[in-house]
Amino acid sequence: MHYIAAGTTAGGFTPILMIVLLFGVMYFMMIRPQQKRRREAEAMQTGLGPGDEVVTIGGLYGTVTGIEDDTVLIEVAPGVQTRYARPAIARVVTRAELPSEPISEEADTVKD
Template sequence: MFISNAYAQAAAGGDAPSTLVSLLPLLLMFVVLWFVMIRPQMKRQKEHKAMIDALAKGDEVLTAGGLLGKVTRLGDPYIAIELADGVEVQLQRTAVAQVLPKGTIK
């Protein structure tokens, strides 16, 4: 009776390190996932938000839909861009994909 209890206690104490070792690959996969996928995406979101906040009247932009235009009016949720002579479109600020260098649109 005492011997079996001693074996049971030894077996329970021996499982703790093996449980930790079995969780190590899962933790390593999460760390790799963080540095390969999550962190770069957060960095791109932060850069896009900074670009949108820095929009000014007269900037030439490319929208997510592929439209090229010049910013004519700025509002909080929306901006207006001029596509051609007198053709003006309103869209959300988040639809701006890229700010182009001055003089790109001729």
């Protein structure tokens, strides 16, 4: 006589289920965070402007003096400018101060 064990029909799905769960964990633990970091880096690099103090991937500190399509001019010393590709900018140390709108004198006076 041959007896069939009670759980043998579901045994074929267990390896497939484990593989799917493994890929799901890999996606949420590794791929999604990497995509988020890439989007943040691209946003930082597109938001560069003159006056921003930056650090390159090589560790060079400087101030952005000009921006072209895919390159950035950085002043590393007074009168010394170097050209870098946008992706070579690792982070922005300080953003340039945006000029605030001047307040007119008429707004400060009280009308009698």
